[in-house]
Amino acid sequence: MTAIDVPTAVPTPAAKISLMRRLVRRPVSLISLVFLAVIAIIAVTGRWIAPFDPNLASLQLVLAPPSGEHLLGADSAGRDVLSRLLAATQITLAAALVAVVTALVIGVVSGLIAGYYRGWFDAVASWVTSLVMALPGIVVLLAARAVLGPSVWLAMFIFGILLAPAYYRLVYAAVTGVRGELYVDAAKVSGLSDVRIIGRHILSVVRAPIIIQSAIITGIAIAIQSGLEFLGLGDMSVPTWGGMLNDGFANIYKQPLLMLWPSLAIGLTAIALTLLANGMRDVLERTAVVRRRRRRAVTTSTGSIAAVTTSFSMSGGDADALDESAPLPVVGETIVHPDDASRSTPGAAPILTVSDLRVAYEQQEGEDIEVVHGVSLQIRKGEVHGLIGESGSGKTQTAFAVLGLLPRGGRVTGGSIEYESTQLADASESAYAGIRGRRIGYIPQEPMSNLDPSFTIGYQLVEPLRKNLGLSKKEATERSLALLDRVGIPNPKRTFDAYPFEVSGGMAQRVLIAGAVSTDPDLIIADEPTTALDVTVQAEVLDLLRDLQRERQMAMLLVTHNFGVVADLCDRVTVMQQGLFVEQGPVRTILRSPSHAYTQSLLDAILDEGPARAPLVTARPTEGDRS
Amino acid sequence: MLMFIVRRILAGIVLLIVISVVTFGLLFLDSANIARRILGQNATEELVAQKAAELGLDRPLTAQYWDWLTSALTGDLGRSWFNGQLVSVSLSGRLSVSLSLVIGATLISAMLAIALGVVAARRGGWVDAVVQFISVIGFAIPGFLIALYLVLIFAINLHWFKATGYIPITQSFSGWLASVTLPIAALAIGAIAAVAQQVRGSVVDAMSRDYVRTLRSRGLSSNSVIYKHVLRNAGGPALAVLAVQFIGLLGGAVIVEQVFALPGMGQLTVSATTQGDIPVVMGVVIAFAVIVLIVNLLIDLAQAALNPKVRLS
Numbered sequence A: 001m002t003a004i005d006v007p008t009a010v011p012t013p014a015a016k017i018s019l020m021r022r023l024v025r026r027p028v029s030l031i032s033l034v035f036l037a038v039i040a041i042i043a044v045t046g047r048w049i050a051p052f053d054p055n056l057a058s059l060q061l062v063l064a065p066p067s068g069e070h071l072l073g074a075d076s077a078g079r080d081v082l083s084r085l086l087a088a089t090q091i092t093l094a095a096a097l098v099a100v101v102t103a104l105v106i107g108v109v110s111g112l113i114a115g116y117y118r119g120w121f122d123a124v125a126s127w128v129t130s131l132v133m134a135l136p137g138i139v140v141l142l143a144a145r146a147v148l149g150p151s152v153w154l155a156m157f158i159f160g161i162l163l164a165p166a167y168y169r170l171v172y173a174a175v176t177g178v179r180g181e182l183y184v185d186a187a188k189v190s191g192l193s194d195v196r197i198i199g200r201h202i203l204s205v206v207r208a209p210i211i212i213q214s215a216i217i218t219g220i221a222i223a224i225q226s227g228l229e230f231l232g233l234g235d236m237s238v239p240t241w242g243g244m245l246n247d248g249f250a251n252i253y254k255q256p257l258l259m260l261w262p263s264l265a266i267g268l269t270a271i272a273l274t275l276l277a278n279g280m281r282d283v284l285e286r287t288a289v290v291r292r293r294r295r296r297a298v299t300t301s302t303g304s305i306a307a308v309t310t311s312f313s314m315s316g317g318d319a320d321a322l323d324e325s326a327p328l329p330v331v332g333e334t335i336v337h338p339d340d341a342s343r344s345t346p347g348a349a350p351i352l353t354v355s356d357l358r359v360a361y362e363q364q365e366g367e368d369i370e371v372v373h374g375v376s377l378q379i380r381k382g383e384v385h386g387l388i389g390e391s392g393s394g395k396t397q398t399a400f401a402v403l404g405l406l407p408r409g410g411r412v413t414g415g416s417i418e419y420e421s422t423q424l425a426d427a428s429e430s431a432y433a434g435i436r437g438r439r440i441g442y443i444p445q446e447p448m449s450n451l452d453p454s455f456t457i458g459y460q461l462v463e464p465l466r467k468n469l470g471l472s473k474k475e476a477t478e479r480s481l482a483l484l485d486r487v488g489i490p491n492p493k494r495t496f497d498a499y500p501f502e503v504s505g506g507m508a509q510r511v512l513i514a515g516a517v518s519t520d521p522d523l524i525i526a527d528e529p530t531t532a533l534d535v536t537v538q539a540e541v542l543d544l545l546r547d548l549q550r551e552r553q554m555a556m557l558l559v560t561h562n563f564g565v566v567a568d569l570c571d572r573v574t575v576m577q578q579g580l581f582v583e584q585g586p587v588r589t590i591l592r593s594p595s596h597a598y599t600q601s602l603l604d605a606i607l608d609e610g611p612a613r614a615p616l617v618t619a620r621p622t623e624g625d626r627s
Numbered sequence B: 001m002l003m004f005i006v007r008r009i010l011a012g013i014v015l016l017i018v019i020s021v022v023t024f025g026l027l028f029l030d031s032a033n034i035a036r037r038i039l040g041q042n043a044t045e046e047l048v049a050q051k052a053a054e055l056g057l058d059r060p061l062t063a064q065y066w067d068w069l070t071s072a073l074t075g076d077l078g079r080s081w082f083n084g085q086l087v088s089v090s091l092s093g094r095l096s097v098s099l100s101l102v103i104g105a106t107l108i109s110a111m112l113a114i115a116l117g118v119v120a121a122r123r124g125g126w127v128d129a130v131v132q133f134i135s136v137i138g139f140a141i142p143g144f145l146i147a148l149y150l151v152l153i154f155a156i157n158l159h160w161f162k163a164t165g166y167i168p169i170t171q172s173f174s175g176w177l178a179s180v181t182l183p184i185a186a187l188a189i190g191a192i193a194a195v196a197q198q199v200r201g202s203v204v205d206a207m208s209r210d211y212v213r214t215l216r217s218r219g220l221s222s223n224s225v226i227y228k229h230v231l232r233n234a235g236g237p238a239l240a241v242l243a244v245q246f247i248g249l250l251g252g253a254v255i256v257e258q259v260f261a262l263p264g265m266g267q268l269t270v271s272a273t274t275q276g277d278i279p280v281v282m283g284v285v286i287a288f289a290v291i292v293l294i295v296n297l298l299i300d301l302a303q304a305a306l307n308p309k310v311r312l313s
Helices: A018-025 A028-050 A080-118 A119-132 A135-148 A152-179 A181-191 A196-230 A241-250 A257-310 A319-324 A393-401 A457-469 A472-488 A492-497 A503-518 A537-553 A563-569 A588-591 A597-608 A610-626 B001-028 B031-039 B045-054 B062-074 B087-123 B126-138 B142-159 B171-209 B212-218 B222-260 B266-275 B278-308 B308-313
Strands: A334-336 A348-359 A371-378 A384-388 A410-419 A441-442 A523-526 A555-560 A572-576 A581-587
Touching: A018 A028, A018 A119, A018 A152, A018 A257, A028 A080, A080 A119, A080 A196, A080 A241, A080 A257, A119 A152, A119 B001, A135 A152, A135 B001, A135 B222, A135 B266, A152 A196, A152 B171, A181 A196, A181 A597, A196 A241, A196 A257, A196 B142, A241 A257, A257 A588, A257 B126, A257 B142, A334 A371, A334 A537, A371 A393, A371 A410, A371 A555, A371 A572, A384 A563, A393 A410, A393 A523, A393 A537, A393 A555, A441 A503, A441 B212, A457 A492, A457 A503, A472 A492, A472 A503, A472 B087, A492 B266, A503 A523, A503 A537, A503 B031, A503 B212, A537 A563, A555 A563, A572 A588, A572 A597, A581 A588, A581 A597, A610 B266, B001 B062, B001 B278, B031 B045, B031 B222, B045 B142, B062 B126, B062 B266, B087 B126, B087 B171, B087 B222, B087 B266, B142 B171, B142 B222, B171 B222, B222 B266, B266 B278, B278 B308
Parallel strands: A334 A581, A384 A555, A384 A572, A441 A523, A523 A555
Antiparallel strands: A348 A371, A348 A410, A572 A581
16 A cells, blocks of 8 residues: 555656646546546635535534535534535645655655765665665554654654655656766766756656656555544544545444545545556657657658669669669569579579568557568578668568567568468468478577576577477487587587576677577578677678578578678678668679669768778679679 | 575664664653653653653663663563553464465465466557556555445445454364455455556566567467566566565555454554554564565565576676
């Protein structure tokens, strides 16, 4: 009952006015707001609008049922229930306010000081917090009452102290998060005083969460105060909701209606406060999401401006490029280069055929957002197919669609994905059984987040082997150790027994590669397998991938944004832009004479930048020599 | 690991000593007036002084605390000022009642909350919306109101259970079960709501983790990934909320015992508070603090079992 739900994530604050406007648009929040406003008005005016003196007792009226004169009847002392209910609203809310203000002042001030200055105050404050949290609030209040006597105000002041950690933790978390931000450093450097920095940069971050927390805490304070009064431990000389409930419960057999009014007041107020708090949290979180999305949309559209303006179909074209190449077939909107006769493996059957694939995400409001707009590709046995494009172009979405592992809300809305002869587009779990994890392996981008931190590396290798190949624990362990050795891990046994957070990123990526190839798959889907690694480790991991691919004759769909990786590993490549494939063909053709302006601009961008120049420049002449 | 446990126990003991000092200080600070309050306003000064001497209230506060602490370490928490009963005896008799309520409510709320949270997180859509809405309402309504209406509906109107009274488990299991069902339900509803929200949140969070996709890509079924990997990773935050809820349930039990007239710690606390029976109040506070510390230690151990990062650091 005194459990305090402290939200640890701090939503980004929105402007106050827009928060209010958004809240009013939500029916549940609006009803809660109106109800609370009525309660607040009654709290202020209750004494005057009450038809009778709330403490006037009359023997004739003891437990009187509702009547024209006494709309809600009278209680066990013959006092008018409606008048008492109206008067009690004021005292109950005022008492709750004492607790909230006390908690707010203590919690926010100490949270700001502890979070901003750290040091001894931080240590003491967090220790006091755990001390305060170590006892049920009501026990502390009862103990205090034994000494201080029955006073609503004192009890609520003490309860405010007990509630302070709820604010303290919130503010502390926000402040420690913000104080490392660059703009706070900048404010410090420009000589602003600490008070100004706290007021301007830090309080603005915690303002909205504090309002939400206050709604919740007001509810808790009303609940505990009514609980005390209900136990008969409060001040019986003033009318309160809890005290009225006590009277009603004592006369539950004689006049059950007496219990109804105060319990409605307590229950509805508590529910309204919680719903309002939830509504505010939802609104804040949604604005944060919208803002993040909008920012991302802006970067992609500016990123593609160059490609659009130089697009040769619009500008009339780059004469040289057009002259050099014969008219190319265009499938959908993709320029498809013919196979390089000398290097292609004629007769090799396609292992994966994706045609006209579309992927879309469901939106809470409005239409689905399509991120992949009908793309097609084929991968033959033993072939490495690169899928290249800038971030946000939809290449990872294409890879996840093939695996049937699109994030929540995403699904394949059109086209087909055919693996050998199985249709995988928008397929059920059973269609993937025996294929995903058995015939198709997956190598993720970020090594550390793709291993479950709660299980050993060995367990995460053994579990799929036992499931997919039906190996015994001993066989699976032996095979995993051999795989770890094969992917170049120096001490396989130690890594096998380690937890993911105990190994380096490069080691973790080797573990993930070992996992992907453990069942001898025919197709590997590698999603930027080297992007998250150090440059030196990248080269080693690429070598490992190439060796494994050749050794096991695996086909590979390699998602990347790096032409160096494409030149190094791939046989064919597809260039992706804004959910579409713009160009597809043998790697050497595309690297040497790209047809689509976007491909050209991607290649130009790489060649113009220093670090990437060396591998590409050396790669092109050698290829040229060979052909 | 052993160091971890030892450190937690030591920290707990320090916390316990601080709580006892603060509580004792607050309860006995006003020692001049304690005897007067027991005897009433009409008692003579001599009588009050005599009573104060009898209760040892005329000695320095530090000496009083030292006496209390040394005897408390031997298990003697003093005697009630009103009925002369040993505090430790009345506590131990009532502890079993309160603990059976609170432990029962904790277990039930943990099980139901995990089930509801996982269903809401996996199903999404209207199932999720319904579970979330009920959780919000269940969390918002004060526990004693729920208790009152459970009595009104199931005991007074439907006569399914007795409204009041407690039957010890040693006397009759079914009788005990019948006497604790409503109180446990009253306690558990709020806790289920709070923990289910947390479980839902952490399961949603854990399901969106990269390693879940990678495990699925290895051919593991979504059930086995959820029950083995997702729940284990979601367990930590859920346990933390459960620990907070346990403390809340102890407090809730104080009121719920009053509603159902159960002879537990709550009843003892309330009667000692109204009488100003300071030694009993002191004993109750210490007993609650010890229970909370033990539960927190158990939760820490469970966290270590679930999370190797906690275990290994």
